[in-house]
Amino acid sequence: MTGILGDFGAQLGKGLADKWLSLLALPGALYLAVCAAAQALGQAHALDAPRLAHQVTTWAHAPAVRTTGGQIVVLVAVLAASVAAGLAARALGAGIERVALAADWRSWPRPAAALARRRTDIRRRRWDAAHREYSAQWARAARAAALDREVDPTARRRALGARAAISAERPDRPTWSGDRVHAVALRLQRDQHLDLGQLWPYIWLSLPEGERTELVATRSAGARAAELGAWSVLYAALAAVWWPAGVLAVLLAATARRRARSTTDSYARLVEAVVRLHSRELMERFGIEDAGPPSSGDRLGDALGSAPPVVVNVAEPGGSVDPASRDESGGGRRS
Structure with missing residues (x-):
């Protein structure tokens, strides 16, 4: 087919290769192949390899794919469908990761x-x-x-x-993964009076490039594990048509679960280590003397915190605020 497509195929492959791979097109192409096998074999002939080979040969000799134009259309369609499947898996994986971490489950x-x-x-x-x-x-x-x-x-x-x-x-x-990440915040608050949510942006900006790279790599591995779980869901949907897809879905789900736990544990350990190592450095930048936990953690929290919002009494000329009108929470006078 490469010879038939000529320069068009070469340019198309050169321009789309990197983006295609980055969008999970290869897993998407594999998923399309399984979809084709499911459509060709069904439940009655699930493991009939000769039947599948015959069907593939029939598709290959169809008049629509024997011309250069037909081959181009098929190639573009396969590329587009593969990328679409990859994007669907990525979106579903993001949802799976959100459920697995369950940071906002109360809402x-x-x-x-x-x-x-x-x-x-x-x-x-x-x-x-x-x-x-x-x-x-x-x-x-x-x-x-x-x-x-x-x-x-x-x-x-x-x-x-x-x-x-x-x-x-x-x-x-x-979930286990959600509690593993939450445990880091609990330990830092209990041991050093450090608020991870408040502290993390400042820690991140002060990290060396190597430590950032390690954190990003571990975090990305967790996202990939969630995407693998998404593929297991997509393959499970095919089990209604072709039961071997269900077997593949179970294997993918088991692998995704194992990888998700491993990467979540690694990421949690890295975050906790980074905060414990660099919190003193952050104190020095803010001019806070290290008096040891928990006093230093409280002082750092005060330095990073912000004053309560001030509500301006718009009824007063110039929008000035009467200090006596503020309540104990730092807000304006209640009307």
Whole structure:
């Protein structure tokens, strides 16, 4: 086909190759191939390879694709459909990632928020039970140490692992990934009185290029894992027509879940490490003496914070504000 298309094909391939690949066109092309196989075989002949080969040969000898113009149209159509499938997977992946992190689950529509709350409550009960078991094992080890007795740490480590498998901290979100990221904010607030949401933009601007690159790479890996989960959903939809697509969907979903957890854990560790390493540097830039946590964290929060908004009394000439009209929250006088 390359010889038939000639210069047109060469120029088209040169101009679209990078963008095509960046838009997930190769996975999109694979998805189109599976769609074609599903249409050709169906459920009754799901694994009939000779039937598929015959159908592909029939398509290849169709009059519409035996001319140069027909081949160009087919190529452009395949490229466009592949890119469209890739964009659909990317959009769906963004939605999956949002659900997996569940940072704003309390503002979700009522049915989804109720389901998320129920899931969070279940995870909390499981975590509390695992925490009680770990605390009991830890207390047992402490009593044994006080009496100079040896205790097998296997049970304590198993209890710690069971608790960590649920969440690093007490669950506040309906998903493991969401709680793993949220645990970073909890630890920084508890240990150093640092507000991650307030602090992060300043930390990011002060990071060396190498650390930024590492964070971006890990964050991008998480997005790709979510996109892989999106492809599993798209392949699952084909299972209604061709059951092998369902098998592929299960494999993709399992891989996506494993990668998502791994990359989320790595990203959370990196963020926590970066903040702990560079918070003192940020204090120096703001002229804050490091008095150790939590005092330094509180002072840094005050330095980064902003005064409450001032509501101007528009009824007064010139829009001046009477200091006596302000309430305790820093706002203007209530009418």
